Amino acid sequence: MMDDRTLSLRVAAAPLVATGLRRLHLVAADGSRLPPAAPGAHITLTLPSPAGARPLRNSYTLVEADPERGYQLIVRRTDRSRGGSHHIHDRLQPGDTIEATVPHNLFALHSQARKHLLIAGGIGITPMLAFVAHLREARAAFELHQIASADEAGVFAALLAPHPGERIQVHAGRDACDIAALLAAQPLGTHVYTCGPGAMMDRIAAVAAELGWPASHVHREDFGAAGGEPFTARLARSGIDVAVAGDQTLLEAIEAAGIDTPSLCRGGACGVCILPLSEGDPEHRDHFLSEAERASGCHIMPCVSRSRSATLVLDI
């Protein structure tokens, strides 16, 4: 399942589109065609980490993917970031090359949907930009609700400007969008897609379930649902203890300790990173393990999940 074909990409342009938001335009370093990608796909960039430690791998949604014109990403500079976004904002220059995975799609539009309801929070707008472009072209029924903090609403309204229309609404402030009323009004055959803060996506999923939406109609993208309390991961076979910082994922900590372990989406969806667990109280945050698998306590998805106990013992 692990697909480690990598691409060598050249930064064609990296303009700042708003305070803290940078658009990256990437083309193939050797000028060849890039692999195509459906809306919702992402690539994982390999970025040097600040202290010369192991490189960071961050996933970003493709806002646009054209084999000829290249890939477009929008990267927010986050303060809690592990350095990846800082590197993109502060160091990366047009002409630089970076390594990336081929596009993967874990957040595809559902082809049978009669209507697509897109709800984004903050920078969660990125897959929605790709969706909107595609749905407009396909003349499919859709609605986009972008939730932004009051001082950022203008930024997102500007990003959505190429697609004006009554089907697109920017809500300033978290409470400006009545999720329950919105979901209750959707016709049969609607699929909802959410991307944004975990709490927002959890709330939408809960409201949808309460209104009787089947789970198969509720889709979410979550990158970066990472932080939490620090803990220690004991790698039983390697015989080492790894400190997992609050702003670091278990997977990153294991990688930083020099242990290579497969991963793909780094968002708790694909199942590639699964690791055997032998002790501890895991806090599962993935969408891969079933309830039964969680209950048996034998596995953990280190790309998103953490620990409630001070120590977690992994059988690696």
Add this chain to the structure above:
Amino acid sequence: MTTGSFTSRPRYSPLTRFPSARAHLLVADHAGIAPHAFAETCSAADFPERWEVVAHARVLPQPLGGPGVHQFRSASHLLTLLGHRLNAETMGLRLYAVGSEPFVWDVARVGREAGMGREEMQLFAVGQPVRRVVCVHCRTINPEVTTTLVTCAGCGVTLSVRDHFSRMHNTWMGVQCDAEAPGELPEVEDLCA
């Protein structure tokens, strides 16, 4: 003989209420649904809104339904109004169908056309097996076939009814059975045999 090496005969489980739903609608092509159409834990009473076909229904049903039992004069009448109802519905509805196999798959089609997925519907076929058989030679649809051999109403060949059901088209496949040796026909059997 209707069984080949390959069978796509649908299987039906008795109805249970979907646990999390905003509303439930049960439709049947007859009144007085047999108790065996329901799983042990439930009965018709668990479905407060029911649409039924009753040949001599005298009261016209509400076009968009609502709680209570609504009676329709024919299955096609019910299916037409079901289409209108589903187009006006919002997410969270579950649809249940009980009746002949062609009827329940007609209901599934109307549901699908309104955007409902398999996880939002339950079907339960009751009664003697009746099949809608499509002739693969002339595409004529022969309704209400109850035997393993049938003369195609379109091209007149004798069709053997294969155990191949198309969920999309709600038809069973009928193939000329004496193509190789004209006139040599196997024995006709009842589909319920």
